Amino acid sequence: MFLAFNYRIIFFHKNPRSIRFNFYAMSSSSSPKIVAEYAKSGKSSCKKCSEKIDSKSLRLGLKTRDPRGFDSVKWHHFGCFSSLDSVSVSVSETDIEGFYQLTESDQDKLKQMASEGDQSSTKREGDVGTETDKRDTKKLKTHENEEIGQEKKNVTNEKIVAEYAKSGRSSCKKCSEKIESKSLRMGLSSWDSRGFENTKWHHLDCFFPVDADLVSAESIKGFADLKSDDQEKLKKLVAEQDQSCKKSNEDGETELQESDQKSEKISGSPDEAIGSEIAYAVSNVKDDYKGATLQPKWKAFQTIIYLERDDGLHDSKKIAAFDFDGCLAKTSVQRVGANAWSLMYASIPKKLQSLYNDGYKLVIFTNESNIERWKNKRQVAVDSKIGRLDAFIKLVNVPIQVFIACGVSKGQEVDPFRKPQPGMWRVMEQHFNSGIPIDMDQSFYVGDAAGRKDDHSDADKKFxxxxxxxxxxxxEYFDA
Structure with missing residues (x-):
């Protein structure tokens, strides 16, 4: 997804002139994300036309991460959003949050908008040279324009502001409580792209520690206008933040070591594994599992082998999770090989495709201890398991995320990723779902190991x- 931002940069030489650049930035954690949903009420207003957005009507928003740690969304009518000059909409449906919760007709609208935005973006790139040449011929008429341009350039950076609340109508952006009239409030002020200054207010106690550059209390805008006792409070809070930052830097190594120890502790008792934070780092991800080479897109982390990201997979708050052997595929411990399996139920492909179309993310959690046990034939075990999973995904023709627990639990030594332990789920939840909170009421798990008379275990049920x-x-699920 590409988002386009227009910046005006002014140079002054012998012949003053104005040059405009189109700046294209890859979407990242700091770039706005497009959100689509149906308005929950009629209270929100369009940020372009200022008119109310009707309840249950389709609205589009630009979501950004506020420096104070929460998401901020600027909502628009569908028509107003698609005509925004500041956004070049060149996206696929997987880039739009909430796309799969929309009706089919509204999904088609967004696809058309994306297609038109892509063409518009391409045209703008081709016209940059022409537009620049035209603007090169224009001259700044007065020195006043120079000052205005410089002022706008300067106010784009975030500033810290202190003042006494003029009324009791403002709310704290952290705790959401009202800020009393005439009480000291702190704000983060930035220049809005629509041409005005925007300040996010906080209670004094809610504001610190602040994630912004702060040289001294005296550098805070409005500091000189405060009462002497409030000035002293600010000086003290700024000093405490400075000390906290220094201590954080000094203790960085210690904290990293403690984090590593905590992640190692996960492999202790089952109770410790449940709900634990799984420490995951790219540096710990490998292309092989204990010497056995993995197929493309498959990676290994500790005692897990996982499919990095199947084409078309979208993260979601709704998870449809499944066991593999005895649930999705008929397999046998006596037979080895990528083709040594068959479909468990004829309805499986249609069921999985329906779930995917309804916005679910499909995930397989499967144990495979042979990969660990067959030390002399580990490559055979790996190729057999991964080959079956790849073939299954190809057959059902739907993107699926896969986690294979290869470890073995013996006595008091419990592998935190092997079912019934929830380690595989925790890894998916914490590191492979784009930070989207999972709706446990809509999510579910299907497995055959339920502790019945002929079941080999109750691992799936306990998982x-x-x-x-x-x-x-x-x-129950596929043969109903």
Whole structure:
């Protein structure tokens, strides 16, 4: 996804002139994200036309991360959003948050908007040279324009402001409580792209520590206008923040070591594994599992092998999770090989495709201890398991995320990723779902190991119980 921002940069030489650049930035954690949803009420207003957005009507927003740690969304009518000059909409549906929760007709609208935005973006790039040449012929008429241009350039940076609340109508951006009239409030002020200054106010106690450059209390805008006792409060808070930052830097190594120790502790008892934070780092990800080479897109982390990202996979708050052997595929411990399997139920492809179209993310959590046990034939075990999973995904023709637990639990030594332990789920939840909170009421898990008379174990049932997921047997879900 590309978002286009226009900046006007003014140079002064012998012949003053104005040159405009189109700046294109790849979408990242600091770039706005496009959100689509149906308005929950009629209270929101369009940021372009200022008119109310009707309840249950389609609205589009630009979501950004506020420096104070929360998401801010600027909502627009569909028509107003698609005509924004500041946004070049060249996106696929997977880039738009909430796309899969929309009706099919509204999804088609967004696809058309994306297509038109892409063409518009291409045209603008081709016209940059022509527009620049035209603007090069224009001259600044007065020195006043120079000062205005410089002022706007300067105010784009975030500033800290202190003042006494003029009324009791403002609310704190952290705790959402009202800020009393005439009480000291702190703000983060920045220049809005629409041409005005925007300040996000906080209670004094809610404001610190602040994630912004702060040289001294005296550098805060409005500091000189405060009462002497309030000035002293600010000086003290700024000094405390400075000390805290220094201590944080000094203790960085210690904190990293403690984090590593905490992640190692996960492999202790089952109770410790449940709900633990799984420390995941790219540096710990490998292209092989204990010497066994993995197929493209497959990676290894600790005792897990996982499919990095299947083409077309979209993260979601709704998770449809499944066991593999005995649930999705008929397999046998006596047979080895990528083709040594068959579909468990004829309805599986259609069921999975329906879930995907309804906005679910499909995930397979499967144990495979042979990969760990067959030390002399580990490559055979890896190729057999991954080959079956790749073939299954190709057959059902729907993107699926896969986690394979290869470890073995012996006595008191519990592998935190092997079912019934919830480690695989925790890794997916914490590191492979784009930070989207999972809706446990809509999510579920299907598995065959339920502790029945002929079942080999109750691992699947307990896995679901430890996570808090609804549990279904394969015959209940696919053969109903």
């Amino acid at each position: 679901a119980e430890k996570i808090g997921l609804k549990f279904y047997l394969p015959e």
